[in-house]
Amino acid sequence: xxxxxxxxxxxxxxxxxxxxxxxxxxxxxxxxxxxxxxxxxxxxxxxxxxxxxxxxxxxxxxxxxxxxxxxxxxxxxxxxxxxxxxxxxxxxxxxxxxxxxxxxxxxxxxxxxxxxxxxxxxxxxxxxxxxxxxxxxxxxxxxxxxxxxxxxxxxxxxxxxxxxxxxxxxxxxxxxxxxxxxxxxxxxxxxxxxxxxxxxxxxxxxxxxxxxxxxxxxxxxxxxxxxxxxxxxxxxxxxxxxxxxxxxxxxxxxxxxxxxxxxxxxxxxxxx
Numbered sequence: 647x648x649x650x651x652x653x654x655x656x657x658x659x660x661x662x663x664x665x666x667x668x669x670x671x672x673x674x675x676x677x678x679x680x681x682x683x684x685x686x687x688x689x690x691x692x693x694x695x696x697x698x699x700x701x702x703x704x705x706x707x708x709x710x711x712x713x714x715x716x717x718x719x720x721x722x723x724x725x726x727x728x729x730x731x732x733x734x735x736x737x738x739x740x741x742x743x744x745x746x747x748x749x750x751x752x753x754x755x756x757x758x759x760x761x762x763x764x765x766x767x768x769x770x771x772x773x774x775x776x777x778x779x780x781x782x783x784x785x786x787x788x789x790x791x792x793x794x795x796x797x798x799x800x801x802x803x804x805x806x807x808x809x810x811x812x813x814x815x816x817x818x819x820x821x822x823x824x825x826x827x828x829x830x831x832x833x834x835x836x837x838x839x840x841x842x843x844x845x846x847x848x849x850x851x852x853x854x855x856x857x858x859x860x861x862x863x864x865x866x867x868x869x870x871x872x873x874x875x876x877x878x879x880x881x882x883x884x885x886x887x888x889x890x891x892x893x894x895x896x897x898x899x900x901x902x903x904x905x906x907x908x909x910x911x912x913x914x915x916x917x918x
Contacts, residue, residue, distance in 0.1 A: 649739055653728040660707050661723075675714035676707075680722040686796045690721050690753040693744055695729045695761045703728055706757050713755070713786050717795055721755075750780035753795070758787045759818050769819055790814045854881030860890050861914070864907040 657676075664672050682690045694706045714720060729738040748754060754776065756762060763769040776783055784792040791814060794800045859880040866876040877884045895901050898909050 650727075650743070653726075653740065654723060656703065656728070657707070657723055657726060660704055664708070664711075669708070669711065671715070672711050675711055675720045676726070677720045677722055680725070681720050682722075688751045688753070688796070689725060689747075689749065690719070690755065691744060691748065692721055692726045692755040693729075693741060693761060694726065694757070695738070695741070697730075709757055709786055710755065717797075719795060719797070748776075748779065748781050751782065753782045753784060753793075755784045755786060758785055759791070759815075766819060773815065785818075788814070788818060791818060855883070855886050855890075857910075860887065860894075861907065861910050863887050864903060864910070868904050868907060 661672055661676060680689070682688075692710055694703050694710075696703060696706075710721070710726075727740040727744040729740045744754075759769060759773075762772050773783070782793045784795075786792075790811065859882040863873075863876045863880050863882055866879065867873060871879075873884050873887070877887070891903075891906075894906055894910070898906055900906050900909065
């Protein structure tokens with residue numbers, strides 16, 4: 647099963663879940679057929695992105711549903727594309743697949759500007775590339791950046807309106823990028839503070855991953871005990887033992903297990 651099929655399966659699961667939990671008409675707006683194309687002769691598409699594989703698409707699916715219901719239109723499931731990757735670069739598989747399908751006068755929906763990317767220059771280029779290609783863009787959280795639908799009265803595009811839209815776009819893009827930078831910097835600052843306080847970062851070590859157990863494993867292995875048995879006796883995982891072994895080899899500038907054992911024992915003696 648490819649990513650597109652997996653995403654479609656996940657979408658169907660969400661629709662089934664929401665239909666039974668407060669959104670009984672969701673499949674009237676996210677459908678199996680393409681009523682929009684049949685009525686207007688053009689396609690409507692939606693792009694959803696989350697930044698990590700641990701996040702799901704639920705919130706953005708609900709936002710899409712609420713918009714469709716408000717506007718009394720529908721979108722076929724096959725026209726919704728999902729990516730679960732960071733938007734710092736526009737090399738996302740499903741987004742690139744969607745880009746090959748977009749035609750002039752089609753509509754592209756997305757929750758907000760940050761879904762198109764997370765870098766000022768890349769998002770700006772993407773936005774204006776879509777403009778040149780004649781793709782109608784709808785940003786669900788910003789009416790000022792969105793065009794009218796075919797069933798809505800179109801406003802005259804004046805120079806003043808284009809000027810205001812450009813200012814709005816730059817302001818929204820700045821806000822989105824600034825927020826991302828603030829989150830990124832806050833994360834970095836938090837890691838620095840934790841490190842300065844001596845906190846161990848990353849996956850916590852097990853209770854058995856101690857220098858004493860490492861030395862005992864060395865003693866067992868150098869005396870002929872298998873690594874599996876040594877692991878069983880000390881409780882120190884073999885993978886952890888291997889990582890520590892490489893680290894201590896580099897630190898002590900030796901690549902002999904018996905030599906390393908003698909060095910570590912001598913170091914322990916000096917510390918006592």
